[in-house]
Amino acid sequence: MELILHAAGELLGAELYSSVDLGGSSRSTVLRCETADGGSVIVKAFNNEPESLRCFTAEAAGLSLGIAGPEVLGVDPEVPLLVMGDLGKAPTLADVLLGNDPTVAENGLLAWARGLGSLAAESVHRRGDLTRLWSRYGKGMPSWEDEPWIARNAAELLVLLDGAGIEAPPGLAEELSRIGTAGGEEYPAFTPGDTCPDNNLLTPEGLRLIDFEAACYQSVFLTAAYCRMPFSSCWCVFTLPGGMAAKTEQAYRAQVLDVYPALAEDEVWQAGMRQAIAVWTVDVTVRLLPRAVEDGPLHRTRRPAPTRRQVLRHRWEMASRLEEFPALAETMRLLLREVAGDWKAAPLPGYPAFGHREASESPQAPVDMATTG
Incomplete structure (x- = not known):
């Protein structure tokens, strides 16, 4: 020290x-x-x-x-x-989602989505700057953009299925190779990398982000998927009231249309979002399924927190409806039936801030600015 x-x-x-x-x-x-x-x-x-x-x-x-x-x-x-x-103390998005005020929680979600979208739009032309800065501070490690994490996850999923005694449906390997192209060559934008609720401060001056340990350029869809799923790779995962995920997603999308006008086309947007959902579902399966032998909360100390099995089941249910990836969708249904069927895990509940408001079909004390893991 x-x-x-x-x-x-x-x-x-x-x-x-x-x-x-x-x-x-x-x-x-x-x-x-x-x-x-x-x-x-x-x-x-x-x-x-x-x-x-x-x-x-x-x-x-x-x-x-x-x-x-x-x-x-x-x-x-x-x-x-x-x-x-020092950004001081301010509530994070996690604080308001786990709190008891639905209006504050909704406003926080929309501020988060607009802020991320604005960041993406502002950063589009600064990719070269990040490359130069990476070289300046480089310690001999490849950048996150050069890390083939999507393709590696795809290969690991096939190994996991084999270990679980699940025969991969015909065509799965080919579909996994297709979703491996979703890294960011099309519609790239900057992301801090970990845009989970506890890394977003809701300050009087607006949204401020912390934890840039995975900063890189990636497809805007990989970030936008956090609105729909919600929070693709995070611990603070519950369900949203009907229509809230779509409203949050639209808030993000509206910010990036000036730099990527093609994203105004619903066919383009929806296809990109479904591919991103496939990417993140494979990611969470590879990360959590080996640890789901024994269930437990996703966060060591924060409560409430969902369990590993709850999140896996929720992600598999959403991905089981990805029609353009039929083999992956069938894989998700197999996992739901042959793995999650024995878990008896309770369905993923809603965010506490929204109380008993109807859940979406798609599945506090102030916090210091640097308490992220």
């Missing part, structure tokens, strides 16, 4: 005091530190494991674009660490 404080102080040319550990993760240490003038800054230091170094590079490069996140006050690639402006 002292070494981190000393390095951050050297970077700023000022001594830092009274550090408070904000939690960080296995990859990083995050501190709020007081400055001599009575202000405060956030220091985020990374360990030297390969994946942590990639996260450092992504965070430093992504935040240095200067859009949506906290201000970067200094970067030390040697430690490595960043010093950022």
Whole structure:
């Protein structure tokens, strides 16, 4: 801790005091530190494991674009660490969705979607900037854009099915190779990478994003799918009232039409969204199914939180209706019948903020700006 404080102080040319550990993760240490003038800054230091170094590079490069996140006050690639402006305390989107005010929750969802869409539109012409920043802060790890995670997940799904004794339907391998093209060559835009509810601060000045550890350019559909599913790769997953997911999705879509006018065509938009849902369903299956042998909540400490089995069943039900991917849809139905059929997991409930309002057919204390994992 002292070494981190000393390095951050050297970077700023000022001594830092009274550090408070904000939690960080296995990859990083995050501190709020007081400055001599009575202000405060956030220091985020990374360990030297390969994946942590990639996260450092992504965070430093992504935040240095200067859009949506906290201000970067200094970067030390040697430690490595960043010093950022302190956004203070504000409710996250997770806080309001898990709260008890439906109006605040709906407004938060729409602010989140509009903010992400605006970020995407603003960033379209800055891909070269991110590439240069990645090179500046690079630690020898490939960028997230060069990581074939979609294709790797597709291969791992086939192995998982075999291990579960499920025969892959004819044509599944070919369909998986098709969804592997959804990375971002068509309609790319910047994303911090982890746009889950607890990484979105609802400040008086508007939406502010934190956690840029997976910052990259990817298809706008992979981000927009978070509106429909909802929250494709996150722990804070419950169901939304009827029509709310569509309203949230439209708020995002409206922001990107100026830069990608072709997305006004429903045929183009819906096809892209269904492909993104397929990508994220394969992803969650590969990540969670091996861990679903024993069920448990998706978050270590936050409550309420859904269980692994609840989320898997919900995702499989949605993907079982993907008509242009019949083999994948059949795979989802097989998983529902032959795997989830023995779980007796309760259906995924609605977000607490919306109480008992009708669920969609498609399936708090303030939080510090750096308490994300």
